[in-house]
Amino acid sequence: MDDQAFYRKLYQIRCFEETVLDNFPKGVFPGTTHTYLGQEANAVGVLSNLAKNDIVFSNHRGHGHFLAYGGEPYLLFAELMGRSTGVCGGRGGSQHLHWNNFYSNGIQGGIVPIATGMALAEKRKGNSTIVIAFLGDGTLGEGVIYEAFNLASKWHAPILYVLENNRIAQTTPIEMTLAGSISARFSAFDIPFCELETSDVVVIYQKAHSWLNYVRQTQSPAGFILHTHRFGPHSKGDDTRPLQQISQMQTQSDPLTIHGARLTPESRTFIESEVKVEIQEAFQKALNDPFPKVLTEC
Amino acid sequence: MLTVLESLNQALYQVLEDDPLALLLGEDILDPYGGAFKVTQRCSTHFPDRVLTTPISEAGIIGVATGMALRGFHPVVEIMFGDFTPLIADQVINHLAKFRWMYNDQVRVPLVIRTPMGGRRGYGPTHSQTLEKLFLGLPGLKVIAANNLAAPGDTLYFAIRYEEDPVLFIEHKLLYPLSIFNESDDLKLLSLSVHSQSNYPIHKFIVNNAPPAQLTMISYGYMAELARQALLRLAYEEEIFCELIVPTQLSPLDIHPYLESIQQTHRVLTIEEGNLTLGWGAEIITRLVENLSPPIRIARVAAKESPIPASPPLEEDILPNLTDILKAVRVLMDPSQ
Incomplete structure (x- = not known):
């Protein structure tokens, strides 16, 4: 991917999520949503390396993962709006997506053994397909992920666990909940890992490239720890952090600013205007789509 | 004569032989041990690559097997005791x-999850329970209960090789040594017509050459064996003629195959080993009452509302037995009560 393509993808996720948040109060979307604002470089950096058949298992904060995987904004908007044209016909909504080899679910940690089983299944078939599973720092409190790490290490599952540490679980900062270090959780199971403190998509892309190769070649698991920043609330209006803290993160760690510096201002403006049109058209198209038919018992 | 254990064991062996996508996962399932109840014996010796012994990680194993199933395999997981199924509840309910x-x-x-349930072995509060009711009525999950009527191995084989959806396969511990029932001079075994072609059959017992039945017993698993014994005793010793319906599939529930029998007998007794309150029998009886015209006399036999004690006389007191079934039938048949 070239710099323009990276920027386009980062901005697509940003624009999608802002459109979701802007329109939530209008009653366009039922339920709730968890946006990916600030973390865009993680999904784009890692998933721009995917081979065709690779599998992605995402979590509750999955819109960015879905779009970086190559999912269409329109299909995702329609799913979020509960329309029959959504990726799961409106049955799943924001947290329950499946499209091609992309899956997500809304239970913390529960996907991790399943993604591990998928990796073992593909290995057993004798192909080079690998799995990328996304989990957050909040999920480190769930016991089942350690069962999965243990099995993955013992059975050599070709899976990359991408741990996005945005340092906050809903409203609770990581310092209040996490004992020990994140990396020690991987090393305890003899799972090698890479740890990055950056919001630069190019750095993440390059590191992910070599770690995905490692997983593919060794047919064994690895951890990919990304220290990151969540700019938005956990879901919609539940951010209790001081505004100053958020604006400082935005100033220092915005992946769009960091990567945007590699583009000319004209190029950025051009990409942004194109993506804005794309997202607006996708939003409007989904908005005009029908709701699923209610099946009545005969 | 083939026992339930042999039937299940042969089915697992056979499915590994016939279906290259089949995999067995579970704790301590490798030879020479062959599983805590020996259901997987011989399998790892002959199919070492497809029988995987696991760490003690019930939720993790079910998750891994779910991933394998999503990607095209036919995994079978043994959960060593049914009492451990609460550990897999999130994987079952919120995922698979x-x-x-x-x-x-x-x-x-x-995916097929096999697990032994039930008491009467003195294993105490966390190794004796009948917990399948926690998983009944869960959309997307079939709950199947083995019995010693038609070969339970055939049912298991079908579930592993041909079923598209997840199955929780319940094996009562006391069924393992029992022989598979053969029709005798005393009893006739029928398949309820609606389901005669089903891979999860509903069986009906009637006493040979008996007058029309006056009461319908409905039971499953090991309790169906006790109900069968009660059926004979009542016919020969008390001239009370019953029929016994034994479903293999507990959930989802289709009540229609049961209706005809109760329409004739107007008396129904459900018999289960789980505790009474909010149990399987309550749902069966409600569905019958909703679908049939009164009068219908109803009763349930089930365990008392208590954990299962380890001490044999205490356990015997808590769990429903043959005497409880006979008593309940007599009460239902007594016009003065």
């Missing part, structure tokens, strides 16, 4: 049972 529907019918989860 939902995936097909939640992903809009785009995926299948052909």
Whole structure:
């Protein structure tokens, strides 16, 4: 991917999520949503390396993962709006997506053994397909992920666990909940890992490239720890952090600013205007789509 | 004569032989041990690559097997004791049972979870329970209960090789040594017509050459064996003629095959080993009452509302037995009560 393509993808996720948040109060979307604002470089950096058949298992904060995987904004908007044209016909909504080899679910940690089983299944078939599973720092409190790490290490599952540490679980900062270090959780199971403190998509892309190769070649698991920043609330209006803290993160760690510096201002403006049109058209198209038919018992 | 254990064991062996996608996972399932109840014996010796012994990680194993099923395999997981199924509840409820529907019918989860349930072995509060009711009525999950009527191995084989959706396969511990029932001079075994072709059959027992039945017993698993014994005693010693319906599939529940019998007898007794309150029998009886015209006399036999004690006389007191079934039938037949 070239710099323009990276920027386009980062901005697509940003624009999608802002459109979701802007329109939530209008009653366009039922339920709730968890946006990916600030973390865009993680999904784009890692998933721009995917081979065709690779599998992605995402979590509750999955819109960015879905779009970086190559999912269409329109299909995702329609799913979020509960329309029959959504990726799961409106049955799943924001947290329950499946499209091609992309899956997500809304239970913390529960996907991790399943993604591990998928990796073992593909290995057993004798192909080079690998799995990328996304989990957050909040999920480190769930016991089942350690069962999965243990099995993955013992059975050599070709899976990359991408741990996005945005340092906050809903409203609770990581310092209040996490004992020990994140990396020690991987090393305890003899799972090698890479740890990055950056919001630069190019750095993440390059590191992910070599770690995905490692997983593919060794047919064994690895951890990919990304220290990151969540700019938005956990879901919609539940951010209790001081505004100053958020604006400082935005100033220092915005992946769009960091990567945007590699583009000319004209190029950025051009990409942004194109993506804005794309997202607006996708939003409007989904908005005009029908709701699923209610099946009545005969 | 083949026992339930042999039937199940042969089915697992056979499915590994016939279906290259079949895999067995579980704790301590390798030879020479062959599983805590020996159901997987011989399998790892002959299919070492497809029988995987696991760490003690019930939720993790079910998750891994779900991933394998989503990607095309036919995994079978043994949960060593049914009492450990609460450890897999999140994987079952929030993941594997939902995936097909939640992903809009785009995926299948052909996974079989086998587990022994039930008491009467003195194992105490956490190794003796009948917990399948926690998983009944869960959309997307089939709950199947083995019995010693038609070969339970055939049912298991079908579930592993051909079922598209997840199955929780319940094996009562006391069934393992029992021989598979053969029709005798005393009893006739029928398949309820609606389901005669089903892979999860509903069986009906009637006493040979008996007058029309006056009462319908409905039971499953090991309790169906006790109910069968009660059926004979009542016929020969008390001239009370009953019929006994034994479903293999507990959930989802279709009540229609049961209606005809109760329409004739107007008396129904459900018999289960789980505790009474909010149990399987309550749902069966409610469905019958909703679908039939009164009068219908109803009663339930089930365990008392207590954990299962280890001490044999205490355990015997808590769990429903043959005497409880006979008593309940006599009460239902007594016009003065």
